[in-house]
Amino acid sequence: MDIGGTNLKLGLINDEGKVEKHEIYSMEDLLSHSNFIDALILCLNKFVGQNKITCGGVSSKGFIDSANGEVIDDVSLGKELRGFSICQILSDKYKAPFNIENDAKCYAWGEYKFGIGKKYKTFCCITLGTGIGCAYVDSGNLFFGGYPWGGVLGGHVSIDRNGPKCDCGNIGCFEMYCSKNGILRILGESMPSMLASPDPIISFFSSVRDGNINSKEVFNDFLRNLATGLVTIINLYSPNAIILGGGIMNSSDIFLNELKEIVSERAFVVSGLECSIEKATLGNYAPLLGAAFLPKMEN
Ligand SMILES: [Zn+2]
Structure with a gap:
């Protein structure tokens, strides 16, 4: 997933880096719920449907502590993600490893691997x-x-x-x-x-x-x-x-x-x-592909 200032983008990506499904949601809608994480999980469940997540990558705006799987600082909408490990919550929920990295780093990594x-x-x-x-x-x-x-x-x-x-x-x-x-x-x-x-x-x-x-x-x-x-x-x-x-x-x-x-x-x-x-050649797919194929995920 790619958590931006304006939109949340979700992608279902196979092992070869092919984006099989891609959807965009308004961050404003998600943030209007009393609990952003609950709203995010509802969105994810609907998007994933019957597919099984084997590993997940999160591209997020803001400063990221990837070792602890959390956003450590942000000056605007992303502040909803501060102070807890989003990766831990998602890993527990989907019984699969999740990693998070800054969105520009994910974008760069997506272009490096596939663009x-x-x-x-x-x-x-x-x-x-x-x-x-x-x-x-x-x-x-x-x-x-x-x-x-x-x-x-x-x-x-x-x-x-x-x-x-x-x-x-x-x-x-x-x-x-x-x-x-x-x-x-x-x-x-x-x-x-x-x-x-x-x-x-x-x-x-x-x-x-x-x-x-x-x-x-x-x-x-x-x-x-x-x-x-x-x-x-x-x-x-x-x-x-x-x-x-x-x-x-x-x-x-x-x-x-x-x-x-x-x-x-x-x-x-x-x-x-x-x-x-x-x-750049991958557009909206770059951060999604970068997040899904972060070096940590491949190890
Ligand atoms: Zn500045």
Whole structure:
């Protein structure tokens, strides 16, 4: 399962990594129940039906203590998962081992095992979704650093010290500009009428395609902010590739080529040793596959 800020995604995956069934549920609906875990188990029971779970993987937003199978900190909806071992509860319920890992790490691992990440040994995976997720695969291993959240904080590098304050405590974080919530914040300030649309992000990118001058101005800032964040991450990790995923990449046809040009002008590279920028290939399946095939599960 993949527990995100907006949706819960469930997948039934066979031993070869084929997604046999996939469903999406609204987190808002689940959180409206008095007990989130009870609501989650009801959902799972319905989804699994007569199938038997032989092992389960949980991809979750937030900082994850995978050794104890729990979410240890989160600043928003995921706080419902703090303070108890979700893996222990699910393992007891389904009589099968469960593991949990940060959603960006699961996304990166899914792409590494089954997607575009197979081409690379060392890469950063950055998900442009409700927030910005980040994970680093270092020579075929997920990077953890000194604490369980090592590698996931790429969305919280500052790209403007005069920017707004982020919930994480830092100022002008990358995700305050280039995530879905970041773009919504900026549209609220500069093009508030856009927020009336059913999907303001899609409407915004459509208006850029249609040549709207105001949208183009906001878009140019978005592109430069995105490049600034990526250049910082490339210079920190020296990855062979950056793999970009998340809902905002659904509109990448209008920014990916230009983004590559700006990044290649600004990131430190030696001729012939450039960092590739790739679009993720698995979409919603990436975190599900990553969670199901975490290295721990295969051992
Ligand atoms: Zn932050």
